Amino acid sequence: MQCSIHVSEDPTARTARAHPGSAGRGKVCAKGIHAPEHTGHHERILFPFLRDGEQVRLVEWEEALCTAAGLIRRTIAQYGPSAVGVYGGGSLTNEAAYLLGKFARVAIRTPNVDYNGRYCMSSAAAAQNLVLGLDRGLTAPLTDIARCAWIWVFGSNLAECQPTLVQYLLEAKAQGATIVVVDPRRTRTADLATEHLAIRPRGDLAFVNALCREIIYNGWFDRDYVERRTSGFCELAAHLEPWTAEAVEGITGIQSERIRELSRAFAQAPSAFILTARGVEQRPDGVETVIACLNLALLTGRVGQEPSGFGCVTGQMNGQGVREHGLKADQLPGYRLIDDPVARAHIASVWNINPGDIPSRGLTAYEMFEAIHRGEIRALFVMASNPVTSSPHAARVREAFAKLDALIAVDLFPTDTTRLAHVVLPAASFLEQEGTLTNLEGRVTYRPQVRELPRHVREDWRILCDLAERLGAGRYFSYTSPEEIFAELARASAGGKADYSGIDYPLLKSGEGVYWPCPSRGHPGTPRPFSERFFTPDGRARLMSVGTWEVFVTHQERPWMLTTGRVVEHYLTGVQTRRTTRLVERVPHAFLEMHPDDALELGVADGERVEVISDVGSVVLPVRRSSRLRRRTVFVPMHWEGGENVNRIVPAILHKISKIPNFKSIPVTIRKCKEEGEPC
Known part of the structure; x- marks a missing residue:
């Protein structure tokens, strides 16, 4: 690598033994508790x-x-x-x-x-195949997360989307781990974190590139690991040169000095895990953002070295x-x-x-x-x-x-x-x-x-x-x-x-x-598939240069940014959970979540309807005010059919590699509806 860079027993343990084959170690969320009910629905x-x-x-x-x-x-x-x-x-x-x-x-x-x-999962799969040569949700067992000193959570609301996995974060936190959640919304997952970075929508790729640049140009990367186990370092370093903390501050909404502090603290942590999910993957730059996160993991030697790792949290059973x-x-x-x-x-x-x-x-x-x-x-x-x-x-x-x-x-x-x-x-x-x-x-x-x-x-x-x-x-x-x-x-x-x-x-x-892989009878299986080599022709992971400034251009005609996702009570299109009494009682209908100051500006109170308009359609939903969002960012859950279906206003913009649609950053216009019973 020659290039010019200056540089007493806890109840959880008993539960785990009772349910050794369960990722949730016997724990279930609200959906799991009530799961059998829908099978007998009329x-x-x-x-x-x-x-x-x-x-x-x-x-x-x-x-x-x-x-x-x-x-x-x-x-x-x-x-x-x-x-x-x-x-x-x-x-x-x-x-x-x-x-x-x-x-x-x-x-x-x-x-x-x-x-x-x-x-x-297609953006995560494409990124891991390109970088690691293999699409494997986690590069190490879930139990390794609980042993890490630092955990990044990019675009994942585990507490509502995969609640049974939160226990691993809590175990790590109890042992002093730093947990940083990067999300435009302050979710329930952000509540349990050490720090929540309320990043601007679409800012994740720029943010991670800036972290990587700081780590390279300050000499905080794992030089031995990078030389032995990766390729493409010099090309990546040259590509990242303009991605300074100052340059991306306006894109991310995160202060340059904080970017530098986080870069150093993460790089110097003795162990770390990086988790990504749909928040950074279901976007026009989803593959590239996951690649950037993989770059971050590889530069600091986190993949294949116990207990550190990288993982894309799977969204379906x-x-x-x-x-x-x-x-x-x-x-x-x-x-x-x-x-x-x-x-x-x-x-x-x-x-x-x-x-x-x-x-x-x-x-x-x-x-x-x-x-x-x-x-x-x-x-x-x-x-x-x-x-x-x-x-x-x-x-x-x-x-x-x-x-x-x-x-x-x-x-x-x-x-x-x-x-x-x-x-x-x-x-x-x-x-x-x-x-x-x-x-x-x-x-x-x-x-x-x-x-x-x-x-x-x-x-x-x-x-x-x-x-x-x-x-x-x-x-x-x-x-x-x-x-x-x-x-x-x-x-x-x-x-x-x-x-x-x-x-x-x-x-x-x-x-x-x-x-897996488990290639023969008697083989113990492979919980850490990248311990010795990656699944590429030369056995090395590929550091890859990703990101262009054009992706951060603002949509002038539609000043609001819509993101979609889940609530803890429901699942996918709600076919089963909307036929489960307790879950429907808690959240019976779709809604639009927006910042109170934005609601005040529009003159809408909780429960009043607004029309949300994109380039392909519109949907009318009641408002829920919430200070958990950035201003000019709105959220709608995705679990309803018919007139409450938010995908009516999601354009079919597919990533050129993964073919995943953009569900997370849709420019929209919002206007208050007229009196009840009148059209918006």
Whole structure:
């Protein structure tokens, strides 16, 4: 590296022993406490049904499956297999996700398969693949967080989005750790931190670049680690030269002197963990911001050195596992790239097909919906997701779905998506089907079936097998249990980056889960995959130069900045939590949170309605005043359908690499509504 740079026993422990396989160590949040209630809700879909216009008809499974298969076959015959899209969800088990990807590529032979994690984890995944060579939620176990002296939390509200993980922050804090939360809102997570930095929206990338610059130019970086384990240092140092603390002060709202102080304190901390989440990832510069955070971790030697680490907090129950085994447009099981001839040959041998029969990479989530408008996709199969509500520019997505010749949906409840479907198949709840999950640590765990299936409901894997049979591909889907599917998944993953080949059901049932890669029976698993080398050709992590000043240009016509997110009572589009009595009682409707001074300026009180207008639409919501936001920044939770759906005003601006939409920094105009009952 030659370049010119001057330079007594606590109850938590008892709980952990009682629940050794749980990331939350037996703790549950409000959603977990009430989780079983929705499975018995009176609105649950318990029979297959067909829809023809406004007419809905309950049918037996045979008719429903034959109708669905007929619609798919007709589409393929008229337009080819790529005219069928397949869309899954991050709540699927590993077995169901693996099978859905195989179903798309073998039974239908379409390249167009993706899942709702595209809206959630794709920026983090892209960044980690570019820098570390591997997308792994956390680079070390959660327990390492509790042992760290310094913890950065960028754009994550753990206390409301993943409450059971807060215990690791509290344990670290009790031992004297410094916890710094970077977020435009003062969230419940910020309340427990040592310090909250109320950064301006879109300022994170500039802030992290400034931290990195201070660390390099003051000689606070870990020189030995950087020389041995990374590449690109000189290029990064040159790129960061203009990103001074003074230069970014106006962009971030954080004083230059404080930036310097934080840089030095963090670099000199004996151990540290950096956590990122949707606040910095669901943006036009989401991939670049995560890369900058990885630069920060690598410059200070935090990745692969116990107990330090880096992690992107997963947003869905099986968000990690689903993206590992072929439910992304560019991937095959085991984190293999679909365009890799060696990968295609291996998967084809497991599936007993010709490598040439596996389609190439296809369209990502929102790209499929635009393809519907163009007439390129004519049929869509949706399992365990509600994209009509969760997608940006929701009105345009609804219009697309209404154009489909065939929409087949598998779900527990009526949703904005199932209400447009021609065939609806009733899904089993999480209590009613067994399978495996992979958490953000990369730890594979077993989840048993604990409740009998309702009479006319089938498990996800069985629905796929039954439908594949009626599509003429039954010989490739002749499974009798989730365990049998997992065994094939393990074989398919063998030799891949996410290698499960040493894992089986007996092992998972007998212990606390296994960290992948686990390439052989008897292998202990890999809780810290980067201890010796990174998953790049030369084994080195790549320090990468990211960030341009253009991204920080202010939108003059729409002076407010809207950000969206979760509240602790609800989850995703609220399909399940809005059918849970206690949770609905606490937060029954969507709302707009704004600073009291901004509310005063607009002349609105709590509960009064305002119209929020973006470049693609508007939504009317009641106001909640809160001094927890910066001025000119507003927040709306994302858990409601219909007229309360904030995604109606989120433009479909996709990151060029990850294809993740921008849900976190939308310029808007806000105006007070007239009297109750009158339009705004």
